[in-house]
Amino acid sequence: MTYVVTEACIKCKHTDCVDVCPTDAFREGPNFLVIDPEECIDCTLCVAECPVDAIYADDDVPDDQRQFIALNEELAKEWKPIVEVKPAPEDAGMWATVKDKLKFLER
Template identity: 60%
Template structure:
């Protein structure tokens, strides 16, 4: 099993989750979204409570309508570079964190 970053991360990109992950290179960084490489995730769950956007879920607990993000994390993890250090969130993260239906804003 793996953990999955879902839609709530789009246009926010809080990175506290990266800091607590015990496996280097598990998190991958895109322009406005993070993903978890399912091949590296050890299912420890440490990242989930660190996400202020509440965007991380165990794959068997994905909210309804977020199931596509399991495959999306796997796909994007192949191309995006690892992130292993905390960075500032995106400039308007605090505004976007409350928004719904952000899938169309995912930048690859």
């Protein structure tokens, strides 16, 4: 099992989760984070740190978010690791409850 960042992170990109990851498994894109499944050790520490509840165990990803399992794996190969907390975007609060944000994902 590994953990997966889902749609709620798009345009929110809080990085509190990065700070607690013991394996530096997070990768950063322009407006989204992903977890490298090769680096994740299933420790669950990141789940509680996410203020928008965007992180799930791969077995628990909601049905309408299942495409994010493959997306995390794909983008983790392209994006660079993020190992330090950064400020969230100024408008993160506005995006926190928006649904259907996949179209806003920047690669």
